Amino acid sequence: MGHDSHDHKPKGFVNRWLMTTNHKDIGTLYLVFAFAMFITGGAMAMIIRLELFQPGLQFVEPDFFNQMTTMHALIMVFGAVMPAFVGLANWMIPMMIGAPDMALPRMNNWSFWILPFAFALLGSTLFMDGGAPAGGWTMYPPLVLQGGKNVAYLVFAVHLMGISSIMGAINVIATIMNMRAPNVGYLNMPLFVWTWLITAFLLIAVMPVLAGAVTMLLTDRYFGTSFFNAAGGGDPVLFQHIFWFFGHPEVYIMILPSFGVVSEIIPTFARKPLFGYVSMVYATAGIAFLSFIVWAHHMFSVGMPLGGELYFMYATMMIAVPTGVKIFNWVATMWKGAMTFETPMLFSLAFVVLFTIGGFSGVMMALAPVDLQYHDTYFIVAHFHYVLVPGAIFAIIAAAYYWLPKWSGHMYSERLGKIHFWWSTISVNVLFFPQHFLGLAGMPRRIPDYSTQFAEFNMMSSIGGFAFGLAQVFFIYIVVKTVRGGKKAEANAWGDAKGLEWTVPSPAPHHTFDEFGPVDLKKMAHGEVH
């Protein structure tokens, strides 16, 4: 199937990268872009942790601090995590279902190339009079509307990110529905493909909602409307409802593909089929459904009626059930397998444990009466960083190690990978675990300075933060080194890994599966078992 001898790669930077319609090259662009944004957003986090290293203001003014927390979140959510998963989808989905490319290759090019413009627009506000948006990534009015010129830039940047995401999602759905090899049914698809299919529907459903919300901000700010202005008959809380109707599915947009990645990696290194494949699919769909009906659990303190609070509390608690099913299934997959602990597996195991810790604090916060204490403290900061950093980001890193041999044709250094793993895992816990204590002891989030009683844990957290940041710079070194050279990777880099991507040579030729025809289902992870 592969064309080793002639790979048809276009020549020259413009033709190869700017004009590309190739899913692998676009996947690479997404991943490189996401990594650049990860480092940018990470640098902002370093400024935050530097200022919080000790009480008192030493380095930045409070307003700039708020700009950093706002931009850090926007960049990490929309610039790093989401594009990284679209990059993985681009690279892997066609190869996993036996398709020659994505269904809509030109739109694929466009959806990527919008992103640099979106982030240039957003980043340019840092250099403006009045600075970048400082009202938090949640953009709550009236505060966000006090921003100067940045409001318009923020709104249009969000619009562009939304357009990019929606096009990416349409492409994923069109590819999965139409371009599977003829004998690949829905229930033969790898779980990564399944989780992405569901994620894509979430994206299409909620990105327009966000676009609508920020457009109303725009008209409130510049065109005299009063959607969120009580003085004009509007309602500031309405924005929060709309935002979180987007925002809650959004957090699952960032985690469902991680579930997919981990569900590919654990079976490979346990040498055992994924436990409960069908229940995994149902659990993913169940989580996606629930994500639409729990949004106001982000708003227990806004003064909802009792009935509303009870409903959102019960619905939120229900999410623990399908999420639990997933975690039990992963453990059952390991059970009585023959495990080895290469770097992708280590990151996946850390994912299962640390994501679960983030899930525990999630269940605690679902309990509305106590959430009136936890809300807007460092407890929630610890919670969502546990599910996003050793959660989503660990899954992305695991995916990078797992598929790097396929992408680059070289094996990474296992020794360096393990150093990266232990360094990241220890530092990420030093970074975020003490934040639970800070929140419980009463430290609010989004403050540049704090009472002296919080000093020790903040210092600990900052030290963990610097170490974690440095570990990711080390990761660049490992990746670059692997791309440049190293031990040649076999077609099936992990020996007996299941999945169609392992049936093509490493590195994957520019075009794969370009002849339409049935594939060998025995080679697929779930082709014959479920």
Next chain:
Amino acid sequence: MKKAQIKLVTMLTALMLTTVSSAEYGINLRKGVTDYSQTAYDMHMLAFWVCVVIGVLVFGAMLYSIIAHRKSKGVKPEQFSHSTTAEIVWTIIPIIILAVMAWPATKALIKMENPTENGKPMKMDMTIKVTGYQWKWRYDYLEEGFGFLSTLSKDSNLARQINSGVKPETVDNYLLDVDKPLVLPVDTNIRFLLTADDVIHSWWVPDFGWKRDAIPGFINEAWTNIKEPGIYRGQCAELCGKDHGFMPVVVEVLSKEDYADWLSQQKGEQAEEAAMVEKTWTKEELMARGEEVYMQQCVTCHQADGTGIPPTFPALAGSAVVNGAAADQVQLVLNGKPGTAMAAFGSLLSENDIAAAITYTRNSFGNTAGGMVQPVDVKNLK
């Protein structure tokens, strides 16, 4: 290699534990001083221990599997891929656990939102209106007809300036101290009405067990009944702009007798203030009072030297308004500037404070307007 890793992890854990145990501050939620905060605490501990038990079981199984089921031990991988029984069991059990937690949570929530006493809606003994401003709180004693602003104390405000040279450790209750705390009586059902004037704030005292958003244009309700006299400290919990971290909540809870004394003293002071509006002040009096007011109420935005933080917070030094007609400046201060952090101080400060602060700005920072604004002028323009 493996042993070294384990050793490292153990050492780090030990290090973390010793730091935790030697520290004087809490690592857990406070039990607080109200029924509700105790309920929230119990709920928190229940959820925490449920999570610990589940965590021990799941991570224990995982750890056992990682140790026992590894290729290096020469095990042959089994190939089972599902078990309907197991899957039903681990769907049903979590549902039961959640239901067990939902029951007390429901009761606690009802206690907060629909409090009852002997089967009837609870009777509230007094009402405090809390209004959030960028970046201070106003407390109004609705039945008593008076109220005041509560801002970060001067010591903290001085120390928190960038490179202030003052060590936070040397300031009492750094960032958690105000010029004038909210004073409340013990063992009293107190209703809070919360709102805001500019952006959304959130009023939070951890020892009372809840926080509630103060939203412009809306009035939220909450209640408490404090069991022990003392001083309780909290902070604004909802991001509200640059000085979000610098608008603490301090509540001083007194015995009922002390509270009654405090109340009559306040009323006396209010009457005295009211009388002073009619008298003609000397420039020295106005300047002295004006500096005090400016440094407490105006300084965070307009800065001690009147240079402001343009473009968001305009400079007063050389400002056209401050150097223009006095009546225009009085109007601006009285009515505020909608869409900005400039609040309508007419309802926040006394005529005396406003007249003094305006006189101070017109005679400071190199401004040449000079002259005096008398409290009675302010009163006439109101």
